[in-house]
Amino acid sequence: MKVLALIPAYNEAASLPRVVSELRERWPALPILVVDDASSDETPALLPGLGVRWLHLPVHLGLGGALRAGLRYARSLGVDLVVRVDGDGQHEAGEIERLLEPIRRGEADAVQGSRYLDADGHPEAGPRRSAQRALGTLMARVTGQPVTDPTSGSWALGPRAVRLLGEYHPTGYPEPELRLFLARNRLRVTEVAVRMRARLAGRSSLTAPRAGLALARVALALVVVPLRAAAEGSPRD
Amino acid sequence: MTDLVQIVAVTVSSLLLLVVLDLVRRRRLTEEYSFIWLVCAAALLGLSLWRESLHTVARWLDVHYPPAILLLVLVLFVFVASLHFSLVVSRQRQQIERLTEEVAILAARQREVSQAPEARSPSDPAPEPSRGPA
Numbered sequence: 001m002k003v004l005a006l007i008p009a010y011n012e013a014a015s016l017p018r019v020v021s022e023l024r025e026r027w028p029a030l031p032i033l034v035v036d037d038a039s040s041d042e043t044p045a046l047l048p049g050l051g052v053r054w055l056h057l058p059v060h061l062g063l064g065g066a067l068r069a070g071l072r073y074a075r076s077l078g079v080d081l082v083v084r085v086d087g088d089g090q091h092e093a094g095e096i097e098r099l100l101e102p103i104r105r106g107e108a109d110a111v112q113g114s115r116y117l118d119a120d121g122h123p124e125a126g127p128r129r130s131a132q133r134a135l136g137t138l139m140a141r142v143t144g145q146p147v148t149d150p151t152s153g154s155w156a157l158g159p160r161a162v163r164l165l166g167e168y169h170p171t172g173y174p175e176p177e178l179r180l181f182l183a184r185n186r187l188r189v190t191e192v193a194v195r196m197r198a199r200l201a202g203r204s205s206l207t208a209p210r211a212g213l214a215l216a217r218v219a220l221a222l223v224v225v226p227l228r229a230a231a232e233g234s235p236r237d
Numbered sequence: 238m239t240d241l242v243q244i245v246a247v248t249v250s251s252l253l254l255l256v257v258l259d260l261v262r263r264r265r266l267t268e269e270y271s272f273i274w275l276v277c278a279a280a281l282l283g284l285s286l287w288r289e290s291l292h293t294v295a296r297w298l299d300v301h302y303p304p305a306i307l308l309l310v311l312v313l314f315v316f317v318a319s320l321h322f323s324l325v326v327s328r329q330r331q332q333i334e335r336l337t338e339e340v341a342i343l344a345a346r347q348r349e350v351s352q353a354p355e356a357r358s359p360s361d362p363a364p365e366p367s368r369g370p371a
Binding site for chain 2 (some may be wrong): 109213216
């Protein structure tokens with residue numbers, strides 16, 4: 001299967017070169033696609049020198065939109081397997097094979113890496129952790145699947161998921177809604193234990209008001225997504 | 238507030254809530270732009286169901302007919318929603334203009350690339366390094 005590393009990047013000039021070189025070191029043959037979400041820093045200027053494929057979005061779409069564009073482009077390149085590696089360096093290159101395994105074995109259509117299945121996943125603490133756990137419990141009830149790390153951006157997507165999400169990837173801060181969408185469209189999602197780091201540089205775009213809005217958005221998704229018709233292209237019964 | 242008015246108010250605001258949720262469900266209305274309507278419907282529903290709150294606000298504003306508060310809230314929300322959507326339209330306008338410019342520039346680059354080198358006159362400036370996809 002053709003694999004691709006998808007790196008969404010928004011103002012990650014400080015960490016992007018390191019993320020790319022770490023990937024190259026660990027997986028020299030892995031093709032890389034960077035999606036520059038209309039960054040206002042030096043990210044666009046860096047891209048030609050990194051020796052990667054890239055998309056430069058002329059208008060800022062947010063993480064969900066950037067991933068959607070990257071997945072649609074990947075599909076047009078004939079890619080079967082996409083692994084998401086964030087431009088801030090939180091995702092370790094060494095974890096990639098663990099994410100891909102269940103898909104390679106044909107057991108899953110998508111895999112989410114969870115910091116909380118193992119003891120040393122570099123978990124969050126405090127109020128953020130409590131919120132994640134509460135959300136995870138709620139989502140587990142709605143989807144009927146274990147959801148231990150709902151906001152984790154560590155994902156591997158198999159061919160069915162790549163095809164569907166190139167059209168329908170949720171926008172905004174999409175990870176919880178992504179789980180809901182995949183469950184509703186009967187794609188098999190598995191969790192694996194992964195380790196994550198703190199971001200290598202820069203600041204998260206997730207400010208407090210944005211987090212509030214993201215939470216409201218998830219609340220809405222919990223009601224609306226399970227009631228939606230199956231998306232075109234999803235596996236039917 | 239009479240019982241009849243309350244029933245009408247609760248029914249209408251519930252209907253508004255359900256209609257907006259269904260529009261989001263059917264992807265006719267995106268989540269982002271549904272929030273202001275959901276908050277509006279929820280506020281109206283809350284005020285309709287909870288009579289005391291309506292009467293309290295009416296007393297506070299010296300309004301002698303409490304259901305008028307519902308009307309006031311509705312009008313206020315519609316005004317705020319209109320203003321909000323003017324902002325959205327403005328931002329989308331800027332995005333559309335940007336995209337239009339990018340398309341024109343892309344097309345020009347495409348022409349430059351497909352032109353045979355001999356066809357270009359010696360006085361043409363060298364094209365700027367492309368920032369487009371690899």
